[in-house]
Amino acid sequence: xSTHHIxxxxxxxxxxxxxxxxxxxxxxIRDGLQLTGTHIGCDTTSCGACTILVDGKxxxxxxxxxxxxxxxxxxxxxxxxxxxxxxxxxxxxxEKHALQCGYCTPGMLMAGLALLQRNxxxxxxxxxxxxxxxxxxxxxxVNIVKAIQYAAEKMQDSEELSVPAQVALAREAxxxx
Amino acid sequence: MSLPAVFDYxxxxxxxxxxxxxxxxxxxxxxxxxxxxxxxxxKLRLAQPAHLVDIGKIxxxxxxxxxxxxxxxxxxxxxxxxxxxxxxxxHFALLPEGISVIGDPQVRNxxxxxxxxxxxxxxxxxxxxxxxxxxxxxxxGPNGVRTIKADDFFKGMFETALQPDEIITEIRFATxxxxxxxxxxxxxxxxxxxxxxxxxxxxxLGGDGTCSSASLVITGASVKxxxxxxxxxxxxxxxxxxxxxxxxxxxxxxxxELLEDIHGSKAYRSQMTAVMMRRAVLRAVExx
Numbered sequence: 337x338s339t340h341h342i343x344x345x346x347x348x349x350x351x352x353x354x355x356x357x358x359x360x361x362x363x364x365i366r367d368g369l370q371l372t373g374t375h376i377g378c379d380t381t382s383c384g385a386c387t388i389l390v391d392g393k394x395x396x397x398x399x400x401x402x403x404x405x406x407x408x409x410x411x412x413x414x415x416x417x418x419x420x421x422x423x424x425x426x427x428x429x430x431e432k433h434a435l436q437c438g439y440c441t442p443g444m445l446m447a448g449l450a451l452l453q454r455n456x457x458x459x460x461x462x463x464x465x466x467x468x469x470x471x472x473x474x475x476x477x478v479n480i481v482k483a484i485q486y487a488a489e490k491m492q493d494s495e496e497l498s499v500p501a502q503v504a505l506a507r508e509a510x511x512x513x
Numbered sequence: 514m515s516l517p518a519v520f521d522y523x524x525x526x527x528x529x530x531x532x533x534x535x536x537x538x539x540x541x542x543x544x545x546x547x548x549x550x551x552x553x554x555x556k557l558r559l560a561q562p563a564h565l566v567d568i569g570k571i572x573x574x575x576x577x578x579x580x581x582x583x584x585x586x587x588x589x590x591x592x593x594x595x596x597x598x599x600x601x602x603x604h605f606a607l608l609p610e611g612i613s614v615i616g617d618p619q620v621r622n623x624x625x626x627x628x629x630x631x632x633x634x635x636x637x638x639x640x641x642x643x644x645x646x647x648x649x650x651x652x653x654g655p656n657g658v659r660t661i662k663a664d665d666f667f668k669g670m671f672e673t674a675l676q677p678d679e680i681i682t683e684i685r686f687a688t689x690x691x692x693x694x695x696x697x698x699x700x701x702x703x704x705x706x707x708x709x710x711x712x713x714x715x716x717x718l719g720g721d722g723t724c725s726s727a728s729l730v731i732t733g734a735s736v737k738x739x740x741x742x743x744x745x746x747x748x749x750x751x752x753x754x755x756x757x758x759x760x761x762x763x764x765x766x767x768x769x770e771l772l773e774d775i776h777g778s779k780a781y782r783s784q785m786t787a788v789m790m791r792r793a794v795l796r797a798v799e800x801x
Contacts, residue, residue: 337519357522357565363514379515381553382704384619393593393622399552400623403522404545404569447618469617 342406346371347415355402362386364402365412373413373442377471384470387443388412394450396469413442416449424490425449425483434483436474443470448484457488517555524567528574528653528680531566535678536655538564544680545569546589546628549620550637574627574682577601582688583649588627588681592639593618595626604689606800607713611642611697616706627681630666633673633737635772636707640667641732642697644740645713646686654679670736690725693717694800698793699733700785702776708733709777710785712741712765714793716753718801724748729790734782735769743767744790753798762791 343352346369355364365371365388377385379398386397389411416423425448428434435441444467451458451466458466463484464477472480525531535542543562545551546569554560568574574589577598584601595601596612615621615638629639630650643650644663651660655678666674675681689695699711711732719725727748729741747761766783773779 338521340522357520358517360516376514379556381549381620384617387619394619395622396619399549401522401548401552403524404548404567406524450618466618469619 340403340406342403344405344408344410346410347412357401357403359402360398361388361400361402361405362397364405365397365410368402371412371414375439375442377439377443382471383440383443384447384467385440385443387446387470389446389450392450392453394447394469411446411449413445416445423449423487424494425452425487427490428483428486429480432479432483432486434476434479436472436476440470440472440474444472444480448480448487451484452488452491456492458484460485515556517552518558518561520555520562521564522567523564524570527571528568528682531568531571531680532653532655532678534564534566535680538566539677542566544631546631547591547623547625548628549616549624550628550632550634568680584686584688586626586684586686588683589625590627592621592624592626596621601686605646605686605695607642607645607695607697607715607797611638611713614638614697614699614701614706626684630684631673631675631681633667633669633671634707635670635736635738636702636705636709636733637738638697638699638708638711638713638732640738641711641713641730643684644738645695645715645728645730647715647728649685649687650681651683651685652676652679653682658682664740667737672737689715690717692719692801694797696793696796696800698789698796700789710734710766710782710789712786712790712793714790714797716748716794716797716801718753718798723750723752724798727794729765729794731765731769731786731790734766734771734786736772739769741765741790748794753794755795758794758798759791762787762794765790 338357339354341354375385377383381399388397390408425445447467447470463481523534541563545565545567574587576587578585592612596609602609648663649660650666661674695715697713699708713730715728717726727745731739744765751757766786771779771782
């Protein structure tokens with residue numbers, strides 16, 4: 337088994353470490369870096385609880401090796417809050433009661449953020465497509481959709497809140513799409 | 514926690530380096546593209562390659578270019594990039610339509626066109642789409658580049674014409690004739706979103722409105738993406754109204770080596786193949 341030294345920027349902070357080739361990205365983030373906001377649900381690419389942004393794109397971190405993330409810009413749910421202030425999406429989940437057990441929430445937030453970055457004013461259908469890779473076992477989808485609608489309105493009202501700095505950075509860094 | 518068996522990881526910097534690694538490690542090596550079929554298979558230890566050659570860091574394999582009357586798509590271009598390509602959508606409606614029903618947004622952000630056709634999963638959507646569009650598949654090996662026609666590429670379940678030391682570099686779609694429409698329809702497993710039965714259809718109409726050519730491919734129902742030659746022949750030369758199409762597609766699955774599992778019997782897949790093909794053809798005609 338090969339071991340590799342990797343450098344990854346997460347939520348604007350540079351991290352580095354040695355990883356075994358078979359270590360999954362979600363395990364490095366949670367166990368190696370103690371960023372436990374990202375959850376592991378199904379571990380089979382189905383539930384989306386482990387969704388993070390890799391170079392600005394929503395990605396299931398249980399289906400990527402840590403070594404593949406070498407040199408990438410990552411955002412996890414810990415990067416959403418800025419200066420002690422909740423991101424409008426987090427505020428929306430609170431205001432609209434969009435979490436029950438809370439297990440799917442970090443993934444839902446990241447999928448919602450990826451959606452709003454591309455489509456600041458999504459229809460209900462577009463929101464449902466946007467979170468179609470994320471499962472809520474409490475089946476609380478109605479309020480999750482409302483929370484994302486809440487955030488979309490709020491973000492349009494205050495442009496400066498719309499994109500956390502490190503996401504803007506990642507967007508610049510990502511090539512093509 | 515599901516962890517793959519141990520392996521050595523090799524990030525290739527160029528296609529040549531990846532080919533050299535494939536030659537060096539032979540059957541012990543697998544290519545890693547988007548990884549969304551390979552990683553789940555490795556986590557279940559159904560695949561235990563001793564060497565993984567990552568082609569995700571090779572520059573210049575992700576692109577969409579229009580050249581010499583064709584559209585060239587780099588093998589590492591993701592589903593999402595293809596789905597959002599206006600130029601491809603304009604000419605090939607079945608590309609965004611078919612891709613929009615692959616997995617989910619996260620999967621489409623990672624999965625690649627080259628990876629999907631190299632894997633040749635019978636339930637996958639992209640092999641059928643590529644076959645319906647009669648694409649040319651460019652592959653590079655130790656002796657240079659060769660072109661494989663999509664009709665010669667898909668050999669069986671998880672089996673292609675690709676040699677062990679070859680890499681897909683590009684997929685080329687010829688510009689379709691005027692009055693061509695295309696569509697992709699599938700009945701999907703609600704959990705995995707894989708096709709139980711689906712159809713990729715490309716239909717061209719002549720000046721008199723009759724069908725001048727039809728390219729129809731069945732996905733999901735059989736061991737591999739399969740051309741429905743008999744139905745194609747039954748459509749050409751005819752005016753494609755609803756009853757003509759219904760009659761021509763009614764026995765679309767005849768002679769097909771059908772799959773059967775807890776999600777659908779052979780009889781169900783056979784019936785649904787006919788339904789999906791009828792709908793896909795009618796939609797393609799509408800768009801022509």
